[in-house]
Amino acid sequence: MDENPVPLVLASGLCRFYGRKGVELKALDHVDLTVNRGDFVLLKGRSGSGKTTLLSLLAGLDRPDAGSLRVGDYDLSPGASPDLDTFRRHGVGVIFQSFNLLPTLRAVENVMLPLLLAGGRQQVAQKRAGDLLGSLGMGPRMHHLPAELSGGEMQRVAIARALVNEPMLLLADEPTGNLDENNAMAVIDLLADLVKNGATLVMATHSDMADPFASHIIHLMDGRVSAPRPDPSGPEASSVKKAALATDFPSHPIQGKNP
Numbered sequence: 154m155d156e157n158p159v160p161l162v163l164a165s166g167l168c169r170f171y172g173r174k175g176v177e178l179k180a181l182d183h184v185d186l187t188v189n190r191g192d193f194v195l196l197k198g199r200s201g202s203g204k205t206t207l208l209s210l211l212a213g214l215d216r217p218d219a220g221s222l223r224v225g226d227y228d229l230s231p232g233a234s235p236d237l238d239t240f241r242r243h244g245v246g247v248i249f250q251s252f253n254l255l256p257t258l259r260a261v262e263n264v265m266l267p268l269l270l271a272g273g274r275q276q277v278a279q280k281r282a283g284d285l286l287g288s289l290g291m292g293p294r295m296h297h298l299p300a301e302l303s304g305g306e307m308q309r310v311a312i313a314r315a316l317v318n319e320p321m322l323l324l325a326d327e328p329t330g331n332l333d334e335n336n337a338m339a340v341i342d343l344l345a346d347l348v349k350n351g352a353t354l355v356m357a358t359h360s361d362m363a364d365p366f367a368s369h370i371i372h373l374m375d376g377r378v379s380a381p382r383p384d385p386s387g388p389e390a391s392s393v394k395k396a397a398l399a400t401d402f403p404s405h406p407i408q409g410k411n412p
């Protein structure tokens with residue numbers, strides 16, 4: 154149990170609206186969220202409930218229309234002028250459902266890319282990317298092209314790429330969505346291990362596989378944080394109980410409520 158939680162993400166009244174005034178679609182509607190260092194937060198909710206929108210704001214890939222948002226030392230609130238290049242390069246690592254690997258680059262080159270873009274030296278980048286892939290069980294496959302890898306292996310490469318600049322926050326958008334059950338479970342285990350070793354992860358998913366590992370589960374509905382599903386005997390409820398009982402994760406309450 155973490156007695157002194159350190160907030161990493163502080164969002165208050167976060168809104169993202171699409172469309173013209175008067176006919177707005179409220180993709181996010183006054184969401185409050187606190188993520189502390191070491192948390193493993195799951196974002197759940199039906200398709201269109203706002204999970205990707207929230208992750209995009211946390212990643213600095215999109216900006217909120219209202220509310221306030223801080224990730225580490227970066228103020229991503231409307232009207233603020235954060236150094237988004239630096240934030241995207243060093244603040245966050247993003248893992249996508251479709252891996253987003255460059256097909257003409259070998260696994261190790263895909264992982265080196267963020268380091269080289271950040272001005273790192275080729276030799277240093279190669280060593281670090283190789284070490285990281287090795288630690289994720291991808292050592293023997295590091296010189297393969299993405300097309301020569303399985304889905305699970307491609308996602309490991311993408312996870313290594315997300316980690317290579319040592320971001321303070323990891324974000325994953327349905328990272329197991331393109332994987333079979335075995336590979337999906339392996340990826341969840343890997344992500345859970347990263348959290349145990351100090352990473353902070355916010356992950357959007359439709360699956361219940363990661364529930365036992367999560368420190369918090371946030372349910373979104375129509376852009377708002379909603380109460381969890383009511384069925385107390387449902388599979389998700391028992392998983393949430395397991396998460397609450399887990400001792401590896403902080404058990405402080407997360408704020409995830411609408412005004």
Ligand SMILES: Nc1ncnc2c1ncn2[C@@H]1O[C@H](COP(=O)(O)OP(=O)(O)OP(=O)(O)O)[C@@H](O)[C@H]1O
Pocket residue numbers: 171172178179180198199200201202203204205206207
């Ligand atoms: N660029 C955009 N322009 C207009 N509407 C958008 C845009 N991006 C998302 N939306 C809308 O915002 C709402 C939230 O979308 P979002 O992608 O965040 O949902 P989601 O929960 O991630 O869904 P899924 O589980 O299907 O990925 C949806 O109604 C979607 O159609």
